[in-house]
Amino acid sequence: MATRTDFDVIVVGAGPAGGMAAGTAAAMGLRTALVEEHPEIGAPTHCSGKLQLHAFREFNLPERLILNTLQAGAFYAPNGVVARVRRAVPDSHVVDRAVFDRWLAHQAQERGAELLLDTRLRTAERVNGAVRVTGERSGKAFSATAAMIVDAEGARPVLPKTLGFQLRRRLILGLQYQMTDVDLEEPDCPEVYLGTAAAPGFFGWLMPIGDRRARVGVCVDPQLAGRAPLHYLESLLRRHPVVARRLRYARIERKLAGPIPVLASRSPTAVDGMILVGDAAGHVKATSGGGIYFSLIAARLAAEGAASFVGGDRDALIRYDRRWRRRFGRELRATTMARLALNRMTDADLNAIVATIAADEPFRATLERLGDTAYQSRLLAPFIMHALRPGHLATLARPMLKIIRYGLRALWDDEIPAEENGADEMNT
Template sequence: MYDVVVAGGGPVGSSAARFCSEKGLKTLLIEEHAGFGRPVQCAGLLSRKAFLECGVSERSVLNEVSGARIVSGLKTDLFFDAKKTMAYVVDRSALDLEMAQNAAKAGADVLLKTSVTGFRDGFVLTTGINGKKSVRCRMVIAADGPRSVFTRFLGMKRAPVFLSGIQAEIFADKPPNIVELHPYASPDFFGWVIPSNDKAARIGLCGERDVYKRFLRFFGRFEGSNIHLVTGTIPIGVMPKTYGNRVLFCGDAGGFAKPTSGGGVYTGIRTAVHASDTALKCCERDNFSDSSLSGYERSWKKDIGRELAFGMTLFKMRKKISDKTVENLCSCMNNPEIIDEIVKYGDMDRPREVIKRMVLKPSVMKAFGGVAKAELCDLLIGSTVLKKRM
């Protein structure tokens, strides 16, 4: 019998399996595909902090990024460069494989090309290369992506929003250290250009609707042949309850992608940390009641809950922001003082601090016009002080 079965062999699942094994828990990692990291469903841009959370070597790193350009789509761009590595562009296949290998080295058993088909009475039901099996376990960590089968098994409510994404890789002559963000490319999210090296770039976008049409329009702005195409789904908004019936939901399975960027590696691995801690406590106490599992939700909320809630408010605001407002914001923020603050306080994984500093500036507030000022003020400072300035 296993203490923990981890469903899903992406970065979050492999991390959870490694953490549980390092804590002495007998752990099984189940992955439905024949290998790790395929198919690729990620833009492959990881903040420096997220990459460190992965606990891997630099073998998967293809490029290093130091700055960004926000392209308004009208006439003004906002450019900043930290002059040091802020993010890595990675080969997700290589990254995922190394993380799974680390889980195995820590003692986790691994089962590939195996799908989870059910969960009842302490057994995870599977079918795959070894036929149909029933795996007995004390609890489960579900890290099986945005369409997690365990949400269906348990009748759990999923994330409130799902974005579709498309990304192509082309040969392109772009500055290798600068990422481009294109808000106009997708009105409810954004498009991006990520240099994978000095000769190629990843061009993509996410949105709630008309994604393929938007992508074709955006892709048409660039010269070059498509040499690699990926698609994916990103859950936005954490599910109402992230535990229940001996199961903890981590990463995309629980809706933990960052609403500000769609990235899920950093937040997902943080949930894996808290899930493994909770699993150890439950196994030591031999108590797997919902009351015992609830400690997981308290832990991740204390760690990343405030950032995720803040990001969700920004995501909702994004739908109210026109191309003209983006233009105004780029224009008013395009001065040395503000750019210095962005470089100093910017954090891809925890953006609340830098955005708070930006919004407190009267020029930035003016650029927002009448867009959701009250909601943003309430979230950032919890008072009416800023409202009186408006």
């Protein structure tokens, strides 16, 4: 490195991606800073906290982070028909995101990372072979230098643009209420409410988090929705017969809101001196909006890339880009494909899909055997095979054509198609 810097690596943002990246980098002996704009970690929180068991095994996460365990799923069609699936083993746990993020940051500190709270970074620039970041710390001007930056700023990163990244992604907007005294049918079964009117461009959900509590929310795509998320959430609570029944005696404990980058382009996530990780890199499944598990995987790879880069390997950052794509790029492509097709489906299409799954026992058994909310692409081929059977062809012909027409292009297009780009804002 050309100059002696304040740190080897500065990790920007203490969410799951930043906490894991900083902890791994510090454990590898790098002089690491973990920078968070808020005075405390994990607040405000926006997320439902569903995290696959894979993550608990792979990252040795402690059981005390678990609020609830999920093993089933119920998918409500716009016409009220429900398809229920139940796996033989649990799929995910629910974590309290504030506690989870704090635990990761604490681990990073224990391993030697310096935690800089109340520090908002605004720019990054290359200086003599290093990178300098500037911003404010507790209201005063702040700057620091490092050999490189791991950007884990979340869905709306500002630093990458100042270093020349072209970020192309589409943000959807989520709003949910954490509620108590919820009348749950099965405490291990999250519910999904589909419908172009209920949640345009995404879905509504009820996520049980234990002790008769649940997070009930909607995400909508501003390019498809005429109103703000609050309108759709209030409609779901009042007008959806199942939700209204579950929430008869429920009370709101708190409100959580945030954007999700569901359709990120395939453009690079590394430039000289900076790599992107987590939501900042678009490491989110476009079908479900889940991003924690892939963020953790990418964060570990990012820290390994940082260690090689600091050790003098200039290709390490580009290799990071290739490594995370090898690990879960296929899932991002497959879920993008599914999302592009789902966004074109009418309520009649969604009714047909749910009714088929609800009525066809062998089809459901396949979904239950192969279904894995982390690796959803495994379901694509079985779904197409079942849909092509003579008994289903007539009902599923239209949704299938949409998968072919709108979904398959995600497999070969280098970018999200132009009309799918843009990060529209909308009040939650």
